[in-house]
Amino acid sequence: VAAGGVARAALAMLAPQVKITGYMVQMGPRQIDRSRLDLAEVERNPFWCPDATAAADWAAYLDELRLSHNSVGAVIEVVAQGVPPGLGAPVYGKLDSDLASAMMSINAVKAVEIGEGMAAASLTGVENADEIRMGNDGPMYLSNHAGGILGGISTGQDVVVRFAVKPTSSILTPRRTITMSGEETELITKGRHDPCVGIRAVPVAEAMMACVILDHLLLDRGQTGGLRGRIG
Helix, strand or coil: CHHHHHHHHHHHHHCCCCEEEEEEEEECCEECCHHHCCHHHHHHCCCCCCCHHHHHHHHHHHHHHHHCCCCCCEEEEEEEECCCCCCECCCCCCHHHHHHHHHHCCCCEEEEEECCHHHHHHCCHHHHCCCEEEECCEEEECCCCCCCEECCEECCCCEEEEEEECCCCCCCCCEEEECCCCCEEEECCCCCCCCCCHHHHHHHHHHHHHHHHHHHHHHHHHHHCCCCCCCC
């Protein structure tokens, strides 16, 4: 997170249009309603939740889990707006590959997806294609199923990354295990533990996104000398 703070400061100088926002979109089986998604809500509740109704529901749900000595997983989404097109590479040094690697390095993360992610498998080619048209200010995309990255290179659209965090393994409910000598026993974790560790992952995800975007901006400047007019 500290490195992310430095990366954000550098981004503010090199690419001030880049804005990175992370938030929780799912706690256990309970998802937000995307029709109510409001990024202004993220700072108004302890869950980094962009849906005020879902945040209230999660608060009650988390209390139930805590009282039952249980825990639950979560899904975090982080979006980078204003990322210039052309960052990344088609094979080695792909932007999405580096983002996936960064997010997977966060403790308790078990899966990462870009854009539609796993949901793209259920779409047809017609549904998944991000068509382009000419707008008043130049070319514009009609959708963003790719999550702002195609062929490992940024498209200029919002870069959207999502990842799953597993339930906290340290719970008060007894779990069967074995000793070092092979004897069966039960393990009970004592002390205070998070019923949903995914909440803590949001600022870490933002930091990882900032570090990767900055890396690729600097790589781009080193390779092109800023000839494309993106950074100094």
